[in-house]
Amino acid sequence: MAFLLNDMTNLPNAPEELKRIDLLSTKFHESLKSKGINVVPEGAKVKSEIEKHSPTYLYDNVETAIELNKNTGADYLVIGVALKPTYLFVYPRLIIVDVKNKSVVMSKSAQLESSWTDENTTIRTAEKLAQVVKERVDALHAAAEQ
Numbered sequence: 244m245a246f247l248l249n250d251m252t253n254l255p256n257a258p259e260e261l262k263r264i265d266l267l268s269t270k271f272h273e274s275l276k277s278k279g280i281n282v283v284p285e286g287a288k289v290k291s292e293i294e295k296h297s298p299t300y301l302y303d304n305v306e307t308a309i310e311l312n313k314n315t316g317a318d319y320l321v322i323g324v325a326l327k328p329t330y331l332f333v334y335p336r337l338i339i340v341d342v343k344n345k346s347v348v349m350s351k352s353a354q355l356e357s358s359w360t361d362e363n364t365t366i367r368t369a370e371k372l373a374q375v376v377k378e379r380v381d382a383l384h385a386a387a388e389q
Contacts, residue, residue, distance in 0.1 A: 244285045244308075246271070246323035246337075247298035252330055259359035260333070264325045267335060267355075270366045271323070274373035280380060286312040299324050305340050305347060318342055319383070321376055325355075332356050335368060339379055349379045 245268035250256050275282050288311050293300065301308040302324045312320055320340040327333045333355040341348045353372055357364035 244289065244301070244320070244322055246325045246335055247293065247302075248325050248327060249298040250327040252327060257359075260327065263333070263355075263359050263362075263365055266362060266365050267325065267369050268323070270369035271373050274370045275321075275376060278373060278377040280373075280377055283315045283317050286315055302336070302338060305338075306345065309340065309342055309345055312342070319348070319380060323372075335372060337372060337376070339376060341383070348383060349376075351375050 246264050248256060248261060248264045250260060272282055289301070289308075292307070292311055301311070302322045305322075308320055308322055318341070320342060321337055322340065323335060323337040325333050325335045334352050335355055336350070336352040338347050338351075339349040340346070351372065353368050355365065355368050
């Protein structure tokens with residue numbers, strides 16, 4: 244799923260920040276695909292459910308995220324939230340959820356400390372997070388095969 248912005252500043256959801264988080268999500272998905280991860284579209288009900296709740300709703304409610312995505316055929320869900328507690332930093336956070344076991348199998352965060360206009364830092368952060376996901380999914384698959 245795309246990263247959702249959890250903007251806690253006094254001027255939340257600035258268009259520039261939304262654009263940066265969209266770039267983060269797009270490059271994250273592209274990087275996952277380029278690393279051989281089969282990325283399936285999120286469940287049909289996910290977007291409408293997200294609109295009803297806070298950006299952290301699915302991140303905090305794993306069972307609901309699994310239920311909304313049960314028909315996708317995915318082995319794992321990657322749920323991302325970009326926490327923006329101040330004007331200076333954004334913390335992209337993600338969890339990987341094992342759909343079959345209904346458990347979080349990894350939690351990771353990064354610090355995105357750059358200007359809205361610095362696309363290179365955003366892209367590098369997306370690529371690094373995708374590499375972490377790739378490594379964890381590969382390890383999970385290897386363990387399941389033993």
